[in-house]
Amino acid sequence: MKVIVMVKATKDSEAAVMPDEKLLADMGRYNEDLVKAGIMLSGEGLHPSSKGVRVRFSGTKRSVIDGPFAETNELVAGFWMWRVKSMEEAIEWVKRCPNPMLTDSEIEIRPVFEAEDFGESFTPELREQEATLRAKVLDLNLDRFEEGREIHVAGLKQVHNLQSKHQIPDQWHTFVPDMGKVPGAIDGCTYGVTWNCKENGDFDYLCGVEVDPETQDTGDFSQVTLPAGRYAVFTHRDHVSRLEETYDRIWCKWVPDSGLKIRKAPCVECYSQDFNAETGFGGTDIWIPIEA
Secondary structure, eight states: EEEEEEEEEOHHHTOOOOOOOHHHHHHHHHHHHHHHHOOOEEEEEEOGGGGGGEEEEEEEEEEEEEOOOGGGGGGGEEEEEEEEHHHHHHHHHHTTTTOSSOOOOEEEEOOOOOOOGGGGGGGGHHHHHHHHHHHHTOOOOEEEEEOOOOOEEEEEEEEEOOTTTHHHHHHHHHHHHGGGGSTEEEEEEEEEEEEEOOTOOOOOEEEEEOOOOOOOOTTTSEEEEEEEEEEEEEEESOOOGGGHHHHHHHIIIIHHSOOOOOSSOEEEEEOOOOOBTTTTBOOOOEEEEEEO
């Protein structure tokens, strides 16, 4: 779950009294712990309400009210966005926080709405629309959602982990000279397939080509079947060497907040005939399997 953790304002914070060196150091160490634990998504301190404004809505009218605002105990002086397993975990982390103010203070924790909270009103179409907007915020090119057909891929398979994944380009360099030797190969795209991901970080990666489904024996080449189903298709427009960065943004930032459920199926890189192996640009899509 995602929560917003709000540091409530005090008379000192509204008077722009700045924290001392010790408090800044203590908060810095606390934020480091949050980052190391994989909980902190963002966090910022806010200027006093004297530097803020409010916009009041009344029918079609809009009026601007300048700060400061009188309700000090209802104002927010800073916030974090966290991803935690439960409200109990968030509470335990807040209890570890140094007092963020030089006087008595309060920190409020509020859950952030997620897709499941809206029930059936949040239709699959609306979920995909929201997921597309979140991708744009992350500078990801979510090109489309598509019903993919079943595809049989054969090629060179190797086992990698988070430490060895930088060796995948070498795997491609080994496979490319033998690409034309794959029995039953069908002209078209080439594929990079990731599947069988384990908790210890190991995963299978196959670089290959589509083969005729009737092909029973592909010799020394391994096979994997890409099941039919719905996919979110991202277009990678940068150099192929930056593909790992795109993957990280998709899995670490887009997937947790997309509101979509990931289907248990291989993740696929699709290199069309427009991909230029010499320049490393063009024709590269990433297919993320999602539940319809």
